[in-house]
Structure formats: structure tokens, C-alpha cells
């Protein structure tokens with residue numbers, strides 16, 4: 001299995017964004033996690049298509065777009081055109097989850113589905129044949145810098161079992177409150193894509209990426 005680090009730009013220093021992205025890229029982070037918040041599905045507002053379009057040209061990293069947006073089907077094409085490579089929507093935010101996933105696929109992008117901490121993993125079952133990635137939120141979506149919810153570990157184990165049982169090559173991404181001191185527990189439970197905002201950009205992004213990558217590489 002491939003283990004990937006996805007630094008979350010939400011925690012980056014935007015006055016020197018290109019340099020910060022480069023530091024993560026040079027130290028082995030293959031993805032960049034791009035958190036879109038609409039002030040409706042989650043209380044906060046972050047950034048959107050114009051920012052994605054502008055940073056896309058500054059890195060070779062895969063743009064991993066996490067849409068915390070009500071009825072994301074409305075914006076799938078806009079984010080695909082702006083440079084998203086993977087588009088992840090929230091199960092809880094869609095009236096028609098299948099239609100939303102299909103729209104992502106029709107745009108030629110990888111489709112991810114995410115669940116909030118209070119959503120049971122069983123709710124993912126109808127979509128296992130359709131998605132490329134499952135994103136388990138280990139904090140309430142909406143803000144960076146929160147504390148990892150310990151019950152997420154059991155949910156990660158369960159989702160990994162569901163992936164194995166369905167037999168498809170689905171990535172399992174975990175997002176929220178992951179640092180050097182708990183990343184191994186998350187990997188052991190079955191995650192293979194690790195989102196880290198504060199752990200990467202709180203301090204030297206190059207050094208922090210390197211340290212996280214060392215932990216991920218032990219699992220390859």
C-alpha cells in the first residue's frame with residue numbers, strides 16, 4: 001500500500017505560501033490538502049477556486065480538495081477546472097450522494113467521500129463501489145488545530161475492514177488533530193493518507209514534513 005502525506009494549507013502562512021508548499025514537496029509530501037469551507041455546512045469560510053487555480057501552477061503535488069460545502073454538486077466542475085485532482089465531498093452535505101460522485105467522475109477526477117465523527121461508517125456501504133478514497137474526519141470539520149477524537153481509531157479500523165471486504169483499491173484518508181505523536185496509531189489502524197495541518201505548518205514545514213514522512217515510510 002502507498003502511504004501519503006497531505007499537508008493541509010489551512011494552517012500555512014499565506015504571505016509566503018509558494019515557499020511553504022515547496023518545502024513540503026521537497027521533503028516528500030505528495031499531496032496538498034485544500035480545505036474549502038462555505039460558512040453553511042461548517043461555520044467557517046476558508047478559500048475557493050481562484051486560490052486553487054493560482055497555486056496549482058506552483059507545485060507538482062496532487063491537489064486533494066476537501067469540500068466542506070452544502071450541496072457540493074454545485075461546485076464540482078468549478079473545482080475540477082481550477083485544478084483539483086481529487087475531490088472529496090461530505091456524505092452529510094449531499095441530497096444525492098451518488099449523483100455528486102458521478103459528477104466528479106464525469107469531470108475525470110478521483111472521487112472521495114467523507115464522514116463526520118458522528119456519522120456511522122456503515123453509511124458508506126452504498127458508495128464503496130464508486131469512490132477512490134474515503135476520508136474519516138477525526139475532528140469536527142470546520143477548523144484546524146483541534147484535538148484528535150480518540151473514538152476515530154475504531155472507526156478507521158472498521159472502514160479499513162470494509163475496504164478489504166469490498167476488494168477495491170480505495171485509499172483511506174484521516175483528517176484532523178494528527179501530529180508526530182499519534183500518527184503511528186492512525187497508520188496502524190489502517191489509514192494510508194494522512195492529513196496534517198498544524199503538525200506541518202506550525203513551525204518549519206520542511207523539517208516537520210520530513211519527520212512525518214519518516215514515520216509514514218516505516219509502513220511501506
Ligand SMILES: O=C(CO)[C@@H](O)[C@H](O)COP(=O)(O)O
Pocket residue numbers: 008010011033035066068139140141142143144145146175176177178195196197198199
Ligand atoms: O478539514 C479540516 C478541518 O475541517 C482539516 O483538514 C484541518 O485543516 C486539519 O488541521 P489540523 O487538525 O491537522 O491542524
Ligand SMILES: [Fe+2]
Pocket residue numbers: 008033034035066175195
Ligand atoms: Fe480537511
